[in-house]
Amino acid sequence: MDAKQNLFGLTLEQLKIVVRSLDLPAFTATQLADWLYKKHAGVIDEMTNLSKNARRKLEEKYYVGLTLPSNVQTSVDGTKKYLYPTQTKKFIESAYIPDDDRATLCVSTQIGCKMGCLFCMTGKQGFQGNLTAGEIINQIHSLPEFENLTNIVYMGMGEPLDNIQAVLDSIEIMTAPWGYGWSPKRITVSTIGIIPAMISFLEKSDAHLAVSLHSPFDEERRQIMPIQNVYPLTEVIRELKKWDLGRQRRISFEYIMFKGVNDSPRHARELVRLLNGIKCRINLIRFHSIPDTVLEGTDVAGMVEFQNMLKAKGMTVTIRASRGEDIFAACGLLSTKELLKRQQDTDY
Amino acid sequence: MDAERSILYLKKVKSVKPVAPGVFVLSFSRDFNFKSGQVLAIDVVPDRQPRLYSIASGEKDEDIDILFDERPDGQLTPILSVLKPGDSIFVSKPFGTFQCHDEKAWWIASGTGIAPFVSMARTGLSTGKVLIHGGRKDENFYFSDILEKLLGQNYIRCASQHTGTTFYNGRLTQWLRDVRQLPVDGKFYLCGSPEMVVEVRDLLISKGAAFHNIISETYF
Numbered sequence: 001m002d003a004k005q006n007l008f009g010l011t012l013e014q015l016k017i018v019v020r021s022l023d024l025p026a027f028t029a030t031q032l033a034d035w036l037y038k039k040h041a042g043v044i045d046e047m048t049n050l051s052k053n054a055r056r057k058l059e060e061k062y063y064v065g066l067t068l069p070s071n072v073q074t075s076v077d078g079t080k081k082y083l084y085p086t087q088t089k090k091f092i093e094s095a096y097i098p099d100d101d102r103a104t105l106c107v108s109t110q111i112g113c114k115m116g117c118l119f120c121m122t123g124k125q126g127f128q129g130n131l132t133a134g135e136i137i138n139q140i141h142s143l144p145e146f147e148n149l150t151n152i153v154y155m156g157m158g159e160p161l162d163n164i165q166a167v168l169d170s171i172e173i174m175t176a177p178w179g180y181g182w183s184p185k186r187i188t189v190s191t192i193g194i195i196p197a198m199i200s201f202l203e204k205s206d207a208h209l210a211v212s213l214h215s216p217f218d219e220e221r222r223q224i225m226p227i228q229n230v231y232p233l234t235e236v237i238r239e240l241k242k243w244d245l246g247r248q249r250r251i252s253f254e255y256i257m258f259k260g261v262n263d264s265p266r267h268a269r270e271l272v273r274l275l276n277g278i279k280c281r282i283n284l285i286r287f288h289s290i291p292d293t294v295l296e297g298t299d300v301a302g303m304v305e306f307q308n309m310l311k312a313k314g315m316t317v318t319i320r321a322s323r324g325e326d327i328f329a330a331c332g333l334l335s336t337k338e339l340l341k342r343q344q345d346t347d348y
Numbered sequence: 349m350d351a352e353r354s355i356l357y358l359k360k361v362k363s364v365k366p367v368a369p370g371v372f373v374l375s376f377s378r379d380f381n382f383k384s385g386q387v388l389a390i391d392v393v394p395d396r397q398p399r400l401y402s403i404a405s406g407e408k409d410e411d412i413d414i415l416f417d418e419r420p421d422g423q424l425t426p427i428l429s430v431l432k433p434g435d436s437i438f439v440s441k442p443f444g445t446f447q448c449h450d451e452k453a454w455w456i457a458s459g460t461g462i463a464p465f466v467s468m469a470r471t472g473l474s475t476g477k478v479l480i481h482g483g484r485k486d487e488n489f490y491f492s493d494i495l496e497k498l499l500g501q502n503y504i505r506c507a508s509q510h511t512g513t514t515f516y517n518g519r520l521t522q523w524l525r526d527v528r529q530l531p532v533d534g535k536f537y538l539c540g541s542p543e544m545v546v547e548v549r550d551l552l553i554s555k556g557a558a559f560h561n562i563i564s565e566t567y568f
Contacts, residue, residue, distance in 0.1 A: 114566050116566045196398075229565050347458050347508075
């Protein structure tokens with residue numbers, strides 16, 4: 001069995017531990033970060049300002065560990081969906097969404113998802129594992145359009161805050177001066193509201209936060225999002241109201257619109273009441289139908305009407321454009337279920 | 349989250365008993381009230397992200413029982429499984445709203461997802477309920493002595509990997525597919541792995557159950 005580890009995806013502190021363990025000079029850690037995240041080295045031997053001895057020692061125990069996408073699909077609207085193999089021989093997807101002067105990459109944080117939301121395609125494949133920080137960052141680094149990227153959203157497969165440490169490490173690598181040096185304002189992390197991890201995220205990162213809301217009523221939200229049983233929305237909102245998030249950080253609420261389920265004036269009124277006191281934006285999202293679903297999306301006129309009801313109460317509301325629907329890259333459609341071998345060891 | 353809930357309290361372990369290979373029941377004294385179906389955050393240290401576990405004991409029982417399976421690569425369960433009486437653990441107050449009352453309902457669980465239903469049954473909520481439990485082998489039907497007594501014929505065990513079992517031989521999803529009359533106007537409570545929950549939910553909906561009558565809790 002190959003016991004070599006990946007260097008890619010390690011934070012500077014973790015790289016320092018690596019160089020210490022190999023009896024290399026402490027400054028080698030910074031050199032490694034530079035080669036990994038700024039100079040895009042693909043193999044250790046490319047790191048030419050490291051001594052031959054250092055490279056030999058590193059090669060004995062480590063790879064760089066980059067993984068290229070194994071497939072890509074392109075939508076009629078220019079969106080591209082990339083398939084990446086994971087270290088555990090499974091697959092994840094990322095969606096690259098170019099739009100005028102912006103280019104956003106939607107990255108995955110888990111293989112599948114544990115949350116079981118009724119409207120989500122990823123949830124239908126169950127959960128097959130967490131991604132490492134390296135596997136999260138690799139989706140960005142190995143993207144052929146890397147140089148075009150302006151924004152990263154952690155809204156692909158999985159619940160990011162159910163894999164909080166890898167997500168925080170990946171954001172550190174993206175934003176640190178020794179890493180990619182991005183502004184945290186270019187990064188948004190989505191969550192369905194795992195409260196302890198959300199507090200950790202708010203304490204330890206300056207990236208934007210997007211909360212998947214989808215119904216302002218606790219009982220109705222419970223019917224479409226099991227997480228509501230453990231971390232009710234009212235408590236998520238109560239926690240967010242404690243934070244003075246300042247001008248630099250944005251909180252948005254994602255609201256997929258389901259016909260006859262969450263699109264009534266009653267829902268709009270409750271949404272306004274619930275979010276009163278939080279400086280935020282609401283993103284209304286069209287529901288992208290998934291197989292065997294009983295849910296139906298609200299039509300465009302209904303979405304505009306709902307938007308106007310919220311705007312009339314002073315809320316900032318946008319309707320998010322659907323992108324990549326024809327290649328199943330749109331919101332809620334990412335899934336690698338078809339590529340999974342049927343698990344023999346299920347517990348039921 | 350209520351600030352109170354994020355506080356962890358020191359408790360002393362009364363026992364950790366194996367109930368199947370790699371599966372244990374951790375017990376400690378109950379000095380708080382809870383509702384069946386609620387969870388506790390538990391850890392062996394007070395300063396990191398604790399894990400959540402459903403309570404498996406009844407609301408009036410002397411002890412709190414926690415059913416868990418040991419994950420060899422996990423941070424917590426390999427430590428929990430070797431705790432001795434008198435050892436310390438850190439536990440939150442109970443929280444969560446996965447609660448079922450006196451209404452007729454189906455309880456559907458896989459693996460250790462049986463815990464909240466054991467709690468409900470022990471609390472006296474088993475009247476009018478049908479419990480379907482999916483497990484790999486006969487040994488995975490935890491608390492079956494209690495459940496047999498409280499639910500009788502309404503306790504259905506589906507063993508997916510055990511031939512020659514006295515129980516239903518196959519996955520619980522197959523049992524649900526095969527069952528002729530599923531009263532789809534009632535409530536369904538699901539607890540277990542995400543794979544089971546999403547598969548069973550789709551199956552119930554395909555048989556005519558309304559999505560708002562299906563209440564789910566997944567492990568995470």
